[in-house]
Amino acid sequence: xxxxxxxxxxxxxxxxxxxxxxxxxxxxxxxxxxxxxxxxxxxxxxxxxxxxxxxxxxxxxxxxxxxxxxxxxxxxxxxxxxxxxxxxxxxxxxxxxxxxxxxxxxxxxxxxxxxxxxxxxxxxxxxxxxxxxxxxxxxxxxxxxxxxxxxxxxxxxxxxxxxxxx
Numbered sequence: 001x002x003x004x005x006x007x008x009x010x011x012x013x014x015x016x017x018x019x020x021x022x023x024x025x026x027x028x029x030x031x032x033x034x035x036x037x038x039x040x041x042x043x044x045x046x047x048x049x050x051x052x053x054x055x056x057x058x059x060x061x062x063x064x065x066x067x068x069x070x071x072x073x074x075x076x077x078x079x080x081x082x083x084x085x086x087x088x089x090x091x092x093x094x095x096x097x098x099x100x101x102x103x104x105x106x107x108x109x110x111x112x113x114x115x116x117x118x119x120x121x122x123x124x125x126x127x128x129x130x131x132x133x134x135x136x137x138x139x140x141x142x143x144x145x146x147x148x149x150x151x152x153x154x155x156x157x158x159x160x161x162x163x164x165x166x
Contacts, residue, residue, distance in 0.1 A: 002101065002112070003069035004030045010069050025058040027051055029072045033093050040100065049100045060100065065107040068115055072097060121163050
């Protein structure tokens with residue numbers, strides 16, 4: 001289960017699975033990369049990845065199924081300074097985590113690469129239209145003039161939305 005330290009839903013599921021005798025591994029993304037080590041080995045004979053924290057570890061070859069619960073919220077070292085270095089470290093951490101998770105050959109509940117792709121509002125609207133759902137007239141713009149023109153006099157029918165869920 002990929003989640004965060006605070007996730008009561010995951011805690012309940014883990015407890016239930018344990019009561020059924022199922023082994024459960026948990027990766028808290030808000031402990032990565034400072035408190036969780038990542039190692040990947042790839043060559044013609046072997047593809048294996050491992051996340052480890054102290055005595056706990058998760059290896060790709062051990063997993064039968066996986067559940068992506070929470071988006072990534074990485075914990076960076078206080079020693080990392082400067083916006084460009086912080087951004088570089090966040091991007092490397094994201095790609096390490098997504099690469100590991102997306103390479104797993106197992107049953108997925110919310111495969112992260114597809115969950116991330118599905119989080120894009122414009123993709124959601126396109127897919128909704130393709131499958132025959134009615135979508136409201138929509139505009140995405142950073143131009144106040146174009147937005148005002150699109151809305152016209154229909155302020156009461158206008159619903160502004162962010163592109164992200166942040």
